[in-house]
Amino acid sequence: MDTGRFDCLIIGGGAAGLTAAVYMGRYKRRVLVLDDDGSRLNWIPRTRNVPGFPDGIEGPELLSRMRAHAAKYAIPTERTRVERLLCLEDGSFQAESAQGRWRARFVILATGARDVEPEIEGIPAALQAGQVRYCPICDGYETQGQRVAVLGRGRHGLRESLFIANWAREVTWLAMATQEEVDPRELARLRDAHVRIAASPPQRIECGVAGAGVRVDLQDGQVLEFDTIYPALGLHHACELATALGARARENGQLEVDAHQQTTVPGLYVAGDVAVDLNQISVATGHAAIAATAIHNRL
Ligand SMILES: Cc1cc2nc3c(=O)[nH]c(=O)nc-3n(C[C@H](O)[C@H](O)[C@H](O)COP(=O)(O)OP(=O)(O)OC[C@H]3O[C@@H](n4cnc5c(N)ncnc54)[C@H](O)[C@@H]3O)c2cc1C
Incomplete structure (x- = not known):
């Protein structure tokens, strides 16, 4: 399947990816979320430090509300695991999985991390x-x-x-x-x-x-x-799609970014647990807001 070119591909549909989708939807940009449904939110019995939920909220319920929020702006999601990300000659990107390939001017990588x-x-x-x-x-x-x-x-x-x-x-x-x-x-x-x-x-x-x-x-x-x-055995940060393109990562796999969440690969942004920072929902959503707005301003 080849669906033409998007403004931005969002790889990962957890806390960071879905927040980026809402921002991009509200900026009226053409985006696609590629996600294989493994958000760490699924493992949270009840989070009690997310602003606006004084009695806490179950992780799966928060995930489902975030999906509903992105759906409000008709952001399409493809349930798939991206196996390869290519940077094309004109500086745009192509993501590839067993289900298809998709091209975009920019990418937000929001692939998260996994606890060992x-x-x-x-x-x-x-x-x-x-x-x-x-x-x-x-x-x-x-x-x-x-x-x-x-x-x-x-x-x-x-x-x-x-x-x-x-x-x-x-x-x-x-x-x-x-x-x-x-x-x-x-x-x-x-x-x-x-x-x-x-x-x-x-x-x-x-x-x-x-x-x-x-x-x-x-x-x-x-x-x-x-x-x-x-x-406390550590986390595996899902940085491989970016490091394969030469993006710089810390020893623990977290990707280095500039003030707008752009990696050392031009046009490739990251948000959430896969980026250098605290692994928290509020941080993931903050990264996503910054990355989405920076991309919108460049389109
Ligand atoms: C038990 C537990 C309790 C926690 N409690 C809290 C809490 O109370 N408060 C708090 O702030 N944080 C908490 N966290 C941390 C919080 O879950 C994460 O910080 C947050 O989910 C990070 O969001 P993210 O979008 O970066 O990653 P995720 O939400 O994990 O989403 C990443 C998404 O990317 C997808 N993905 C990965 N690779 C690919 C690929 N190649 N192709 C397609 N899709 C891909 C994954 O399947 C997943 O859906 C907790 C975590 C755990 C495990």
Whole structure:
């Protein structure tokens, strides 16, 4: 299928992509959203830090409202996974998938990120129950008075443990034997914040255990119980379509941008978790507003 040239292709239809679609629709531009329906919004039991929702809103409900909002401006969406993005000789772009190819003057890449999942039994139900959480910026507030475990290596695990110590009653770092890798001064900060370090690496983690939310069997035979566990194993930022064109990315895969969200590839903009910044809904929507307006001004 070849549908002629759009003003802009939006690759990814989550928080950032759908916000970009609304802005572009209201600027009366010809855009297409290409999305394979894997937004992280789907995993949020209830977000409580999105402006305008004082009692919070379930992630899937927010996603469905954002889709309805974009549909109001008749923005078409193709359910597809973009496999390849090309930059053509005239500086425009072509996106290709198993379902077709589409051309546009500009692209907003809003492909998000994926959490690296630990081996924990029963994760989907545990996410809904708040026994597994991925984002202390989002829901650390909800852990007040709780016993919390952080599963993460080296400096990253240590930092997340310190961050959560701001709220939780007890924090235990499941360091997977990486505590020797961090600066002793940082370990001292952990002690000051009363964060414990598990004596040995976890052997098995189970959620939804009757009477104990999360049960962790350590390799040395100890059994620990928690209300919540935060896996802090990192994120995979879906930057490959851009880096294949030469766009510059940080070591963690987040794409570098200028003040208007343009990457180092002219005409290729990014918004949301795939761009350098805080991984938050409000940030993703802000990026999208900036990128869409910059593109509108160039068309
Ligand atoms: C459990 C959990 C709780 C969270 N809680 C909060 C919270 O309370 N508050 C908060 O602000 N944030 C929260 N977040 C983070 C929030 O979900 C993300 O910051 C936000 O969804 C980022 O929006 P995005 O558009 O960048 O990515 P996403 O919403 O993930 O959308 C990316 C879209 O791109 C699509 N895509 C990727 N690659 C391709 C491709 N090649 N072709 C086509 N489509 C593609 C994906 O399928 C997906 O639909 C939470 C995340 C998780 C996992």
